[in-house]
Each structure stands twice: as C-alpha cells, then as structure tokens.
Amino acid sequence: MNAAAEQGTLRNDLIASIPSLRAFANSLCGQPALADDLVQETLVKAWTNLGSFTVGTNLKAWLFTILRNVYFSELRKRRREVEDGDGAFAARLSVHGEQLGHMHYEDLVEALGKLAPDQREAVILVGASGFSYEEAAEIAGCAIGTMKSRVNRARRKLSELLGLEPDDEFGPDAGGRVLAAVEPPAGVS
Amino acid sequence: MRDPKGFAGRGAGDARGPEQAAGKPRGLDVRFASGADAAVSRRLKEMYDGLVSEPVPDRFLELLNQLDKAETPAVPTSAPGGTAAAGSPGNPAVDGSLPVEKS
Numbered sequence: 001m002n003a004a005a006e007q008g009t010l011r012n013d014l015i016a017s018i019p020s021l022r023a024f025a026n027s028l029c030g031q032p033a034l035a036d037d038l039v040q041e042t043l044v045k046a047w048t049n050l051g052s053f054t055v056g057t058n059l060k061a062w063l064f065t066i067l068r069n070v071y072f073s074e075l076r077k078r079r080r081e082v083e084d085g086d087g088a089f090a091a092r093l094s095v096h097g098e099q100l101g102h103m104h105y106e107d108l109v110e111a112l113g114k115l116a117p118d119q120r121e122a123v124i125l126v127g128a129s130g131f132s133y134e135e136a137a138e139i140a141g142c143a144i145g146t147m148k149s150r151v152n153r154a155r156r157k158l159s160e161l162l163g164l165e166p167d168d169e170f171g172p173d174a175g176g177r178v179l180a181a182v183e184p185p186a187g188v189s
Numbered sequence: 190m191r192d193p194k195g196f197a198g199r200g201a202g203d204a205r206g207p208e209q210a211a212g213k214p215r216g217l218d219v220r221f222a223s224g225a226d227a228a229v230s231r232r233l234k235e236m237y238d239g240l241v242s243e244p245v246p247d248r249f250l251e252l253l254n255q256l257d258k259a260e261t262p263a264v265p266t267s268a269p270g271g272t273a274a275a276g277s278p279g280n281p282a283v284d285g286s287l288p289v290e291k292s
Contacts, residue, residue, distance in 0.1 A: 011253065018249050023240035040252060047256045105236040127230050128237035158233075159225035 010050060013059050014043065020060060020129070021067055027124045028071050028117075030109045038074070042067040061131070065139045068121060075117060111161035115154055118142075122150035123158065 021042060025035035045066050046053075053062055112120050118140070125136035126147070137147040158164075 011257065015245075015250065015253065018245045019241045019243065022243065022245070023237050026240050027237060036246065036248070039249065043249065043252060044256065047253070105232070105239070108232050108236055123233065124237070128233045155226050155229050158229045162229065162232075164225035164228050 006055065007050075010053075010055075010059075014046060014063075017060055017063050018043075021063055024064055024124065024129060025067060025071070027112065027128060028068070028121060030113050038067055038070055041070050045070070058135070061135055061139055064125070064129070064131075068139060072117065107162060108158075111158050114161055115157055119150045119154035119157065122147055123154035126151045127155070 018039065021039045022035060025038040025042075026032060029035055029038065042063060046063055049066075053059065112124075115123070121140055122136060125131045125139060126133060131139065133144050133147050133151070136151075137144045140147060142150075
C-alpha cells in the first residue's frame with residue numbers, strides 16, 4: 001500500500017513536470033515535434049527506471065538529466081549519419097516547417113540553434129529553467145566552473161547574434177524593417 | 190515556473206560586475222551595466238515561461254495511463270539498498286544508475 005501510494009504521488013509529480021520538460025526540450029532542439037518525442041522518451045525511461053530515483057531528491061533535475069541524455073545521444077546519432085552542422089540537423093527534422101511558439105521568439109530560437117549544444121543547454125538550464133550552477137553542472141555532467149563558463153559564453157554569443165548592444169537592448173527595429181519592406185518602390189505606378 | 194521577477198535579481202547577482210550589485214535601480218538603467226546580457230536573459234526567460242505555460246497535449250497523459258496499465262514500475266529507492274526490486278520482476282535493467290545511453 002505504501003509503495004502504491006508512493007507510486008501514485010510520483011506519477012502525479014511526473015505529470016506536473018511535463019510542462020517544464022516540454023519547455024526544456026523545445027528550447028534545446030527548437031523543433032516542437034521532436035521536442036515532444038524527446039519528452040515522451042523521457043517519460044518512458046523515467047517510468048521504467050523509477051527504481052533508480054531516490055525519493056526526496058530532485059525529481060525535476062533527474063528528469064531533465066534523462067531528457068538531455070536522450071537529446072544528446074540523438075544528436076550524436078544524427079551527426080554520425082550526416083556530418084554537418086546544426087542547421088542541416090534542424091532542417092532535416094523540420095518536417096512541417098513548424099515555428100516554435102510565437103513569432104516573437106523566432107530570432108531567439110534561431111540564435112539558440114547557432115550555439116554549440118553544450119552552451120545552449122547551459123544557458124537554458126541556468127538562464128531559463130532556474131537551476132543553480134551546481135544543479136545544472138550535475139544535470140549536464142560537467143564541473144561547476146565549466147558550467148559557468150558555458151553560460152557566460154552562451155550569453156555573450158546570444159547578445160552578438162541578436163544584435164544586442166549595451167545601449168540598444170532591443171536590437172534592430174523589426175517594425176522599421178517591415179515598413180521598409182512593404183513600401184512600394186519609387187516610380188512604380 | 191519560478192518568480193519571473195527573481196530572474197533579474199539572480200542575473201545581477203551571479204556573474205555581473207559590481208555596477209548592478211551596488212543597488213542601482215533596475216528597469217531602464219539595467220542596460221548601462223550589462224544591458225545586452227540582461228536583455229538576453231529576459232528574452233530567454235520570457236520564451237521559456239511561455240513554453241512552460243502551454244497546455245499539455247493529451248498524448249502524454251494517455252502515455253502515462255498506458256504505462257500504468259502495462260507494467261508496475263520499480264518501486265523508487267527510499268534508502269540505499271532499499272526495496273527497488275519489489276514489484277519489478279520484469280525490470281532487471283535497474284541498477285541504481287540513471288538511464289543514460291553510453292556515448
């Protein structure tokens with residue numbers, strides 16, 4: 001009975017973790033369909049390996065660890081298949097040309113996709129998921145110092161890619177570009 | 190998931206220079222010290238929080254229901270060398286380690 005109750009609680013905790021897992025997966029791979037596959041595989045692995053989870057420890061970190069391992073092993077597999085970069089990887093998997101979330105984040109998703117995967121993971125875990133450097137390092141299986149430097153490099157690179165300067169936090173004026181694009185060329189009647 | 194307002198505070202505290210730690214007003218002034226970093230962090234956090242708040246597709250609940258019916262998972266370890274084997278005769282793979290694929 002005790003075990004069954006414990007299992008029920010864990011099941012509820014698993015369900016409660018799904019939104020975070022999906023956010024993590026989407027941020028990591030930038031592909032909603034692939035992200036949900038990653039989450040599904042994570043849940044199956046978590047369920048069949050619940051015995052290796054120690055009650056009272058951080059379930060979310062445990063699940064994130066499983067998901068990132070699934071993702072990185074998938075990434076390695078794809079890289080072995082086609083020896084090219086993230087762009088081609090993403091293009092191959094972008095079957096329906098789906099956009100992640102709202103158009104508002106398109107440039108951010110694109111910039112994330114240009115980061116080295118370990119830097120992308122680092123900045124998501126610490127900068128978005130709210131893990132401490134220590135927790136993030138444990139999830140990624142690296143030293144804390146390595147995690148800190150990955151996060152810093154990722155933030156710097158994202159700033160560059162998004163065209164963010166200290167005096168211009170909103171970058172190029174997207175609205176201006178749109179207006180310029182729809183303006184008819186002079187002389188066209 | 191966590192307080193979005195806590196993010197700016199944490200961002201300023203972890204790896205920023207002393208400019209922000211000195212208690213300068215945030216908001217618009219944040220751009221002077223490390224505006225680009227703060228903006229990146231804010232956007233990332235906004236996107237992530239938006240993703241977290243998306244509704245969960247039914248497939249995941251269905252999946253867990255199926256898993257529930259299909260097999261009884263190993264009982265979680267409550268203590269080292271605990272009762273992990275109970276109720277999981279069909280799961281010899283559980284060895285106390287994370288289900289990590291070997292690289």
